[in-house]
Amino acid sequence: MTEYDLDDLLTLMARLRDPEDGCPWDLKQSFASIVRHTLEEAYEVADTIERQDWPHLKDELGDLLFQVVFYARLGDESGRFDFADIVDNLVRKLLRRHPHVFPAGTLASRAGDMQRSEQEVSETWELIKQEEREGKANLGVLDDIPAALPGLSRALKLQKRASGVGFDWNDPLLVLDKIEEEIGELREAIHRGEQDEITDEMGDLLFAQVNLARHLGVDPETAIRSTNAKFMRRFGYIESVVTASGRDWDSYSLDELDGFWNQAKKLGL
Numbered sequence: 001m002t003e004y005d006l007d008d009l010l011t012l013m014a015r016l017r018d019p020e021d022g023c024p025w026d027l028k029q030s031f032a033s034i035v036r037h038t039l040e041e042a043y044e045v046a047d048t049i050e051r052q053d054w055p056h057l058k059d060e061l062g063d064l065l066f067q068v069v070f071y072a073r074l075g076d077e078s079g080r081f082d083f084a085d086i087v088d089n090l091v092r093k094l095l096r097r098h099p100h101v102f103p104a105g106t107l108a109s110r111a112g113d114m115q116r117s118e119q120e121v122s123e124t125w126e127l128i129k130q131e132e133r134e135g136k137a138n139l140g141v142l143d144d145i146p147a148a149l150p151g152l153s154r155a156l157k158l159q160k161r162a163s164g165v166g167f168d169w170n171d172p173l174l175v176l177d178k179i180e181e182e183i184g185e186l187r188e189a190i191h192r193g194e195q196d197e198i199t200d201e202m203g204d205l206l207f208a209q210v211n212l213a214r215h216l217g218v219d220p221e222t223a224i225r226s227t228n229a230k231f232m233r234r235f236g237y238i239e240s241v242v243t244a245s246g247r248d249w250d251s252y253s254l255d256e257l258d259g260f261w262n263q264a265k266k267l268g269l
Helices: 006-016 035-050 054-077 083-097 118-134 151-164 172-192 195-215 220-245 254-266
Strands: none
Touching (some): 006 054, 035 054, 035 220, 054 083, 151 195, 151 220, 172 195, 195 220, 220 254
């Protein structure tokens, strides 16, 4: 059985985009139009890993790789860059950012007996990234953090970047105080009934919660996905009980449904 390689994938992509006999759907795509597909594929990879669905991970990673190949083809057609340029740029960047592994900045160089802690490596990584940012003209501290990131992830990156220049709390308990302050302001907004103000205060509260997660070493996106999965398991238990009873949902009081929820918790769901 034939085993295909990366060159075959690049050839396949070129055929899909062939103006004469390519795929109509692929031919009408642009950088902008496939962004949402890229995001979907990235989330599918994350979901597969979180579910430890290893048999399907290879398939999802392939779908994500195809997105990169698609962008590379669009870049080649427009004369901006090609797949080789992407790989070359990536290798050069990673060599530059890993002086503890490649001290001479080449693949052949080795660090030998030089050992560095994870904290030292992380600090060096951030310093190198900061130097790269400073090399870009008129780029502010926060300017290159993508606006298209999921809200919690972007909040985390904004806070980390601000922390890097000293704008940060030095105690998670102070962040808890800030959360309590934001809850109070949200209560006042709800009391006044101003929806725009409620939205604004709700955003402030979420931002502060992300800040607390960062100080506690918790990734907020990972935490919320875990909680989403937990909610689905427990609600699924409630649904199974309701279905087995033959009664309609509206025949149950909230207290009864909450009791089923507590049963699910006791079952470890």
